[in-house]
Amino acid sequence: MARLTGWLLLWAPLPLLAEETAKAGEIATSGGRAPDTVATILSLGAGLLAVVAIIYGCAWLIRRMGGMTGMNNNAIKVVSVLAIGARERIALVEVGQQQILLGITPSTIRTLHVFDEPVVDAGNAGSSDFARKLQSMIGKSWSAPERKD
Structure with missing residues (x-):
């Protein structure tokens, strides 16, 4: 029974994979454009810059707030x-x-x-x-x- 379940799980994604391959073939034959590489790189670069800016902003905020210790420093x-x-x-x-x-x-x-x-x-x-x-x-x-x- 366990082997049958394993084989079903292994073969289940095949129809989906075939469908994606067929769609890719239709785009190539119908004259559809592939995704633009330059636009993808610019989008990824902008996302990376945004993440780095958020990290630096959080570090600056933590330094300004004194580390956010939340403890009584009067003791x-x-x-x-x-x-x-x-x-x-x-x-x-x-x-x-x-x-x-x-x-x-x-x-x-x-x-x-x-x-x-x-x-x-x-x-x-x-x-x-x-x-x-x-x-x-x-x-x-x-x-x-x-x-x-």
């Missing part, structure tokens, strides 16, 4: 970032009422210190104020040592 605030090297940074991030000092490299993000009380006010964080408080917390000097010539 986490980056208070300050300090570049240590070419690709290394130290960032002070505020989550709720807690501030976290993070070390950021291209391969990892590590927690350096979790502050119990806020070190810097997130509303008016100044870079010199942050550097001074960070220097006092860590105990290192960020300025270059003086030369004795």
